Amino acid sequence: MTTVSPTTNNERQTTNKLVASEYFVLFLCLVVFAAFAPFTPDFASSGNLWNIFTACLPLLLLATGQTLVLITGGIDLSVTASIGLSSVVGALVMGGDAGWLRGSPAAMPVAIAAMLATGALVGLFNGACIAWLRMPAFMVTLTTTMFFNGFAVWLAKRNVDAESIYNLPPAFLALGTQAWLAAFLAVVAALGAHLLLARTLLGRWLYAVGHNPRTSLISGVPVGGVTVSAYMLNGAFAAMTAILLTARLETGSPNHGKALLLDVIGAAVIGGTSLFGGKGKVMWTVFGVLFLSLLGNGLNLLNLSDFMITIIKGAVILIAALLDVWRNKFVRGS
Amino acid sequence: MNTPTNNDEQRTTHNETVVSFSGIEKSFFGVKVLKGVSFDVGAGSIVGLVGENGAGKSTLMNLLGGILQPDAGELRVNGQTYAPRNPNAARAAGIAFVHQELNLFPNLSIAENLHLTDFPRVGEKIVRGSSFVVRGDNEPASAPQRTTNNKQQTGGGLPWIDRRTLRSRTTELLRQVGLDHAPDTLVECLPAGERQLVEIAKALGADARVIILDEPTTSLSARECERLFTLMHQLRKRAIAIIYISHALGDVLRICDDLVVLRDGERVGGGETKEFTHDRLVSLMVGRQLNQLYPERSCWGAQAPSPVAVGALADHPDGARTAMIQNHVAKDSSAQTRTARARFAAAGAAALPILSVRSLTQPGIAHDISFDLAAGEVLGISGLMGAGRSELARILFGLDPCTSGEIQLAGQLLDGNPRQRIQRGLAFLTEDRRQEGLCMEASIADNIALVTLTQHSRTPARWLDFAGIKSAVSQMREAVRLSPKATDSQPVRTLSxxxxxxxxxxxxxxxxxxxxxxxEPTRGIDVGAKFEIYQLIHQLADRGAGVLVISSEIEELIGICDRLLVMRHGELTGEFRREEFDREKILGSALHASKPLAADVRRL
Amino acid sequence: MKLRASFTVTLSVFLGVLLCGCGGSDSGGNGRPASSASGTKKLTIGVAFETLQTEFWVAAFDKLKADCAAKGITMLEGVADGDTSKQFDQVKSFINRKVDGIIIVPKDGKTVIPMIKAANAANIPVVLYNRPADPTDAQHTAVAPDNFAITKETVNYLVSLAKKSGKKQKAMILMGDLSDVNAIGRRDGFEAAIKEAGDAVEVVARIPTDWNQEKALAGVQSAMQANPDIGLIFTSSDFMFPSIKSVLSNLGKWKKHNAPNHVILGGFDGDATAYQLMAEGYVDATGVQDVYWEAEQAIQVILDAKAGKAAPSRIDDKGFAITQANMKELEPRMWGAVVAKKRK
Structure with a gap:
């Protein structure tokens, strides 16, 4: 069922093709780029583009992980708490003042392993509540956000009597100062998630569970296990984000990444991942992240005040969501 | 019992046309789905609208219900041009559409559902409700051209709901459809059949003169159907016209006054019901002579199953090709010899039970159920709605628990979750295709491959072999004769x-x-597709699998099964072998010792 | 054509929004960087504030803006809303745009060090405004108040009032975020003054607030419940006075300084609220840091650096304590008073 439009069939098909294409958001990125470049000479400089790229890595990692969860029809609001807890745990393992392994050559690998394990465990807890106790994802992850965030603060205060933990080993800090290293890790992780979704059994199962968990169960898909693994993977992605942020700021803190949550969901949804499950791709999310980052950076270079940037970003995300509804309803849906 | 028939001479105002369609056309994306359809619906008549899936029935009714607008042609209601822009306009013109998926809010009460758009308010002048109170069931409908000014009349009033009026109006409307629930009962507490009646009460509350019923009986029990039909005849006496869409041709022939047959967007036949027979109706619908409703089977006659389809199944490249297939193909090539299945059937259930159930019990659902299913056998389970047939299937598949009893598959204990049972060789096509059978938004290929994905994945990373999946899917598409027009990547939602x-x-x-x-493998499916599904069932059995078919239609079970079990209240109450099949007897055990109700006999 | 129409719509939405944005920001910092047509190269300074949540920071921010405008300097803005990672990105963006200097209000003394190092690497001078960094070899200048001295002077006045009351007073201090050296300096100044007072005053409650008004409110509430006879309250920042007022009013203890039941009140910052409360007679004293002077110094450091003059690593704002006794004469130098009067 479609609306009657006065344009001819041919023109409409061209528009429809463009709008329904999975590269639509990439096209929007180009529009943003073209809109900003004439006004801000710095915008298109290679230095600035590299800057945009390195600055969006934490968002890229988080949004990629979140995409896995969104595809199963869930949502994970607790990623910021996972980041904070991982950051504190990692810093407590290797920190120079009070770290359990301070000075030891094993400090950095053990700390990184501990951070990934922390993220995955938070995901396991969330996933277990959602898949096996059948609690709503929104509620579970909202409350675990409070719980794990509080836990991270307590852990930090108990050990170093402050929220922030400093003096991390220089090898670890290289992840922050050598931007190409962080970029390499993030790109590899995103590529891994892409291959997982597109090429493996677990990937197909994630989509199936998102489409219809009952049908999946009856068709022999281990629905519980698939759901839990989505949350655990997302937790691991949050931990990777924690590694980047901790290294870049040379501080372990429960407050890292707190402002990222809305951008994460926003980037995934702008990319085209459905909040109802069953639909989404890592590539789409990458486009969404790129779009948000370009927009934010461009507005920044125009020297707008901070609140103005926030207003415009909010408006643009809303418009993008509207476009998404529109293209689903009138182009793909009919 | 006062059961209506189509010879009922009480049809009072048959001549007065309420709705007339003339030259209606409608296209979607350049494809014409209605090609100039014309017919009239008389006041106080029940018009059956039949046709295969995709014939254009729903589109036609969506035009009448204001959901779509026609490209050409004219609709008239009571002689006036009628062009509703939306469902509200249709409602205001006295047209009520009772959809297959009911439009009730389960979490609201009956009263709230009935008055969602016009709650009676405190201080409001009660004009509207009175017309119902005066008009009883026996009052002859002398005013088909009833004016509509007695509804939607808001006589001022305060912005508070008048609970008392709300209740009394609701009670009155419920009485008219033969329900005696409290108005505050939540709709989710009602069984499917009663929800249908509430939906009709809602139509009455809106002063509908035309009620469209789209497949109203698919989820109703025999008793509930009979109740619906009785109500339809009462409404007819009140000059309300009913357009009745159904695949259950027996019902259509029995209760409708007139019939309209659609095929490929055209009206290919119509007229008074008495001019039609079941066979004529079917041949009009499918556009060719359909000699048989159920496929002939190799063990009875000369006709072998379609060699094309069996060949496709047998040539399946993936997985171990079972000895059964080779066996079957070999036999098939030596022409008239009996097939593997025939051999199994002849040997009897005792020889090689592939599934064996002993004393299966789950309080309130199943009681001490024991039976065997032989390899190559098609075993039917009959019974009334609510007898526990679907529940038994769910227990067998591991979806629901059982407190005691034992299930054996090929001589070994069968337990664990559905996933483990699938790996042992069990498969389950559930009654709810949309919610439990398919991922509606996912593609055809993804749906077909879902169960067997594991076989196409390689360790350690469980990498998928997409070429293998693709070829398996396309072979299977051919084997089940899926519409060749559909592409692999099309969402299954778009299929009939x-x-x-x-x-x-x-x-x-x-x-x-x-x-x-x-x-219920053929629920809501048109005649042609039914036939093909029966064939597929037979082919599977011919290859040596055991098939358990649950159906509410005794005719269907008689048509395709080797043996029949009958369930009643969670117990097995009868077993019939093919040579003993007899509708009356089967129904007798479904209803137990007592004399079968006339209504149920007619229904089944 | 529909295709073109959709292009146009998208573009015009963006452009429209952008134009609104530019119009809005014109009132303050002006235009884009490095775009002046005249011969002399215009200087550009990046200003990254951790927060703009209290009027203290707003006053400082406005002063920097006004001074830059007066000197013909382009000022780039960044406000991080408490997010260190965001602040880092903002500083990196300044560096990438080759600004001539960066002024930072960091969230704490440690996380700012990588930012300073990044600026050092690009050879851009850095000034930490009001909050100094922890000891580091990264090159920068901190312009900050001498918290210890100003606080001690203020609390000395409060103690003199307590001694005058003739009885031993119980005291409470609202502390800031102790990862902030300012908070530490003020606490130490307070403790030193109390210690000197001997047994005239006894500290019964030390409330951690993390610079958060709700935490302060809850803390004061429970402390007043535990010790209803607290007679002296010092807050490490004036913006927490409203929390104190709300608790004291409920207990009937919100009284002017000459009333018998008055609780001796002192603060730090010298903001408009504090000025108002002092003018009305409720607050006895507050330590004033000279925001305007600090802003001037910060910009001067960058100008000096451009001119090749080396800057010290630390510039102290000596500040002063304003009290009910010296209010008349010192009022013109109190930034909060200027803000409050402008507001009227």
Whole structure:
């Protein structure tokens, strides 16, 4: 069922093709780029583009992980708490003042392993509540956000009597100062998630569970296990984000990444991942992240005040969501 | 019992046309789905609208209900041009559409559902409700051209709901449809059949003069159907016209006054019901002579199953090709010899039970159920709605628990979750195709491959072999004769009911099950697709699998099964072998010792 | 054509929004960087504030803006809303745009060090405004108040009032975020003054607030419940006075300084609220840091650096304590008073 439009069939098909294409958001990125470049000479400089790229890595990692969860029809609001807890745990393992392994050559690998394990465990807890106790994802992850965030603060205060933990080993800090290293890790992780979704059994199962968990169960898909693994993977992605942020700021803190949550969901949804499950791709999310980052950076270079940037970003995300509804309803849906 | 028939001479105002369609055309994306349809609906008549899936019935009714607008042609209501822009306009013109998926809010009460758009308010002048109180069931409907000014009349009033009036109006409306629930009962507490009646009460509350019923009986029990039909005849006496859409041709022939047959967007026949027979109706619908409703089977006659389809199944490249297939193909090539299945059937259930159930009990659902299913056998389970047939299937598949009893598959204990049972060779086509059979938004290919994905994945990373999946899917598409127009990447949502069911069946056939359980496999599916699904069932059995078919239609079970079990209140109450099949007797055990109700006999 | 129409719509939405944005920001910092047509190269300074949540920071921010405008300097803005990672990105963006200097209000003394190092690497001078960094070899200048001295002077006045009351007073201090050296300096100044007072005053409650008004409110509430006879309250920042007022009013203890039941009140910052409360007679004293002077110094450091003059690593704002006794004469130098009067 479609609306009657006065344009001819041919023109409409061209528009429809463009709008329904999975590269639509990439096209929007180009529009943003073209809109900003004439006004801000710095915008298109290679230095600035590299800057945009390195600055969006934490968002890229988080949004990629979140995409896995969104595809199963869930949502994970607790990623910021996972980041904070991982950051504190990692810093407590290797920190120079009070770290359990301070000075030891094993400090950095053990700390990184501990951070990934922390993220995955938070995901396991969330996933277990959602898949096996059948609690709503929104509620579970909202409350675990409070719980794990509080836990991270307590852990930090108990050990170093402050929220922030400093003096991390220089090898670890290289992840922050050598931007190409962080970029390499993030790109590899995103590529891994892409291959997982597109090429493996677990990937197909994630989509199936998102489409219809009952049908999946009856068709022999281990629905519980698939759901839990989505949350655990997302937790691991949050931990990777924690590694980047901790290294870049040379501080372990429960407050890292707190402002990222809305951008994460926003980037995934702008990319085209459905909040109802069953639909989404890592590539789409990458486009969404790129779009948000370009927009934010461009507005920044125009020297707008901070609140103005926030207003415009909010408006643009809303418009993008509207476009998404529109293209689903009138182009793909009919 | 006062059961209506189509000879009922009480049709009072048959001549007065309420709705007339003339030259209606409608296209979607350049494809014409209605090609100039014309017919009239008389006041106080029940018009049956029949046709295969995709014939254009729903589109036509969506035009009448204001959901779509026609490209050409004219609609008239009471002689006036009628062009509703939306469902509200249609409602205001006295047209009520009772959809197949009911439009009630389960979490609201009956009263709230009935008055959602116009709650009676405190201080409001009660004009509207009175017309119902005066008009009783026996009052002859002398005013088909009833004016509509007695509704939507808001006589001022305060912005508070008048609870008392709300209740009394609701009670009155419920009385008219033969329900005696409290108005505050939540709709979710009502069984499916009663929800249908509430939906009709809602139509009456809106002063409908035309009620469209789209497949109202698919989820109703025999008793509930009979109640609905009785109500329809009462409404007819009140000059309300009913347009009745159904695949249950027996019902249509029995209760409708007139029939309209659609095929490919054209009206290919119509007239008074008495001019039609079942066979004529079917041949009009499918556009060719359909000699048989159920496929002939190799063990009875000369006709072998379609060699094309069997060949496709047998040539399946993936997975171990079972000895059964080779056996079957070999036999098939030596022409008239009996097939593997015939051999199994002849040897009897005792020889090689592939599924064996002993004393299965779950309080309130199943009691001490024991039976065997032989390899190559098609075993039917009959019974009334609510007898526990679907529940039994769910227990067998591991979806629901049982407190005691034992299930054996090929001589070994069967337990664990559905996933483990699938790996042992069990398959289950559930009664709810949309919610449990398919991922509606996912593609045809993804749906067909879902069960067998594991076989196409390689360790350690469980990498998928997409070429293998693609070829398996395309072979299966051919085997189940899925519409060739559909592409692999098309969402199954866009397919007709019959093709959707073929996708579900294909999904399970790829797993090459030892035992396939089918729960209402042909519900809501047109005649042609039914036939093909029966053929597929036979082919599977011919390859040596055991097939368990649950159905509410005794005719269907008689048509395709080797043996029949009958369930009543969670117990097995009868067993019939093919040579003993007899409708009356089967129904007798479904209803137990007592004399079968006339209504149920007619229904089944 | 529909295709073109959709292009146009998208573009015009963006452009429209952008134009609104530019119009809005014109009132303050002006235009884009490095775009002046005249011969002399215009200087550009990046200003990254951790927060703009209290009027203290707003006053400082406005002063920097006004001074830059007066000197013909382009000022780039960044406000991080408490997010260190965001602040880092903002500083990196300044560096990438080759600004001539960066002024930072960091969230704490440690996380700012990587930012300073990044600026050092690009050879851009850095000034930490009001909050100094922890000891580091990264090159920068901190312009900050001498918290210890100003606080001690203020609390000395409060103690003299307590001694005058003739009885031993119980005291409470609202502490800031102790990862902030300012908070530490003020606490130490307070403790030193109390210690000197001997047993005239006894500290019974030390409330951690993390610079958060709700935490302060809850803390004061429970402390007043535990010790209803607290007679002296010092807050490490004036913006927490409203929390104190709300608790004291409920207990009937919100009284002017000459009333018998008055609780001796002192603060730090010298903001408009504090000025108002002092003018009305409720607050006895507050330590004033000279925001305007600090802003001037910060910009001067960058100008000096451009001119090749080396800057010290630390510039102290000596500040002063304003009290009910010296209010008349010192009022013109109190930034909060200027803000409050402008508001009227």
């Amino acid at each position: 009911g019959g093709n959707q069911q073929k996708v579900v069946l294909g999904k399970w056939l790829l797993a090459e099950p030892k035992v396939l359980i089918l729960d």
